[in-house]
Amino acid sequence: CASSGGSSGGGTLIGPNSPKVAAAERARQIAGARRTSVKLAAIQAEVDLGGITANTWSYGDLPGKEIRVRRGDLLNVELRNQLPQPTSIHWHGLALRNDMDGVPGLTQGEIVPGGSFTYEFTAPDPGTYWFHPHSGVQLDRGLYAPLIVEDPEDGGNYDTELVVVLDDWLDGLGRTPDAVFDELRANGMPGMDHGSMPGMPAMPKSDLLGGDAGDVIYPHVLANGKVWKAPQAFATKPGQRIRLRLINAAADTVFRVGVPGVPMTVTHADGFPVVPVELDVVLLGMGERLDCVVTVPDRTVPVLALAEGRGLFAQVTLSTGVAASTDSEALAAELTKLVVPEMNALRATDSVALPLREPDVTHDLVLEGPGDQYSWTINGKVYDPTDGLPIRSGQVVRLRMRNKSQMFHPMHVHGHTFQMRANGKIGPRRDTAIVLPNRELIADFDANNPGQWLTHCHNVYHGEAGMMAVLSYV
Ligand code: C2O
Ligand code: CU
Incomplete structure (x- = not known):
């Protein structure tokens, strides 16, 4: 049964514009679907990282403004390219029609500077997704935003939600991702000295990860576009249950995330439900998402995101109005000591699990x-x-x-x-x-x-x- 890959198959390729792609899209469409239209521009502009100004590429804000639709909705997004380079948008995680997948040279042509392209597709599965270009290393400039597909039938065991987008940040002017990539090409990988923030201990690498943390040296990491010193504050109150939708939009950084003293109930991985499990710390690779429900304690607490192996962290504050008793630097140092659980041990719920079968x-x-x-x-x-x-x-x-x-x-x-x-x-x-x-x-x-x-x-x-x-x- 199981044959190994390698041959190129001999058949005719089913290209992005084939009738089969259109047929698969029709099969996804549901009666009464709504249509959501969004206009986006990829631009060069200044963004405020919390006391640090960067001139960079983004969808206007950092992160870009969230797009939110319901399962089965038809999403229509017109992208205008105001960058000096060709660009594209990939809708990360969605089982969408192939010709809307946003991969230049494979599913569409590049969107040239000054040009535009309209993406239109059915969003079939509820969950936490995001989008970014599939053009070179542009993602590392700040071109990313959340895409949330709501489930109208999900009553949800939570009161409110907070999307947290994590990123690693180059120092902007003069050191673009393109220049960094050229440097890597020319000189190979830099020494693994990722520097460390004043007052922060170098974070130990956990046994689980073993290997090297990353190839690029970043001076900052960001949570919802802000450095750790100027975190976004989310107003909440004790006892409120918050669904955290965590998204790792970094180019080269794995994050461990925890809310010190508050267990996180993990409910979804990459948008799909898992059997809920309570964890003190979770790990997100680049591109991954986790949804976790936390119950706010009777004091202000940070959601801490530590850049694995880099000695840097970012945070979002869950503010109750009652001051935190410990500063977040000390809490971050504590979080480095926790053992990161094996995230692959999460288990899909029966409603979405694919049965164990012999592969074809x-x-x-x-x-x-x-x-x-x-x-x-x-x-x-x-x-x-x-x-x-x-x-x-x-x-x-x-x-x-x-x-x-x-x-x-x-x-x-x-x-x-x-x-x-x-x-x-x-x-x-x-x-x-x-x-x-x-x-x-x-x-x-x-x-x-x-x-x-x-x-x-x-x-x-x-x-x-x-x-x-x-x-x-x-
Ligand atoms: Cu091929 Cu998030 O990308
Ligand atoms: Cu890799």
Whole structure:
């Protein structure tokens, strides 16, 4: 049954504009769906990071303004490109129509400077998603925003919600992501001195992660666009249950997140429900999302996001009006000492879990690097959009990802949400999952969304340096 990948399949590719793509979209449409229209501009402008001004690229704000729709809604977004470079938007995590997936050179052409493009698609599954360009390393400039798909039937065991978007931030002027990428190409990886903030202990690397923290040296990390000294304050009151929608929009940073002294009930991973579990600390790789419910205590507390292995943190404050008793620097230092649980041990709820089945096709993805000129490879090759891993509609597809490097690779699959399996058990359903150094990860999905879909490392620099491949419906 399980054959290994490698051959290019021989069949005709089902391209983004094929009738099968339109048919899959019609199958997603539901009666009475609403249509939501949004106008977006990608611009160069100043943003305030909380006492630090940066001249950067964004969708106007940092994070960009959230888009919120309901399950089954038709979302129509017109993007105007006011940047000096071509751009695009990828709707991260959504099982949408292939021609709206936003990958230049694979599913659409680049949107040229001064040009525009209208995305229109059905948002089929409720959850916490986000969007960003799929053009070079632009994501690291600040082009990102949340996309929330509400579930009208979810009564929700919470009173209110707070979206928290995490990011790593370059120092702006003169040190653009493009320049950093060129530097990596020319000189390889810098020494692993990520610096540390005055007054902060260097954070120990946990055993779980093992490998190196990141390739790029960042002076700041941000929560909802602000540095730790000037956090966003969210007005709340004791006893209120808040659904935190955590989104890691960083290019090269894994975050551990905790609310000191307050357990977090994890309810969703990448938008899909998990059997609720109470944790003191959670881990988010780049591109990943977690929804957690917290009950506000009788004092002000921070939601702390520590950049793993970098000695930096960012925060959002849950303000009750009663002053916090401990400062957040001390709390962050404490949080570094907690053992991070194995996030793959989360379990999809029965309502969304894909059953354990023998796959119809297995593709191995061996992750390696960095090679010459900072190349990162899958199966020894850098990205080649014409050389896809073949899959067919109706198949159960298994991706067996093996990390043969010392860095972690949050691997993302476009257009599908995979079922993770750990030790023969059902794990969470996700669209992005960290493959730890020297470890293997099994991701199964139903091939039910025809087209050409990327799978890649969500370290934006690794992806740009080659760690991307195409899953090709034939
Ligand atoms: Cu969030 Cu291919 O990306
Ligand atoms: Cu990677």
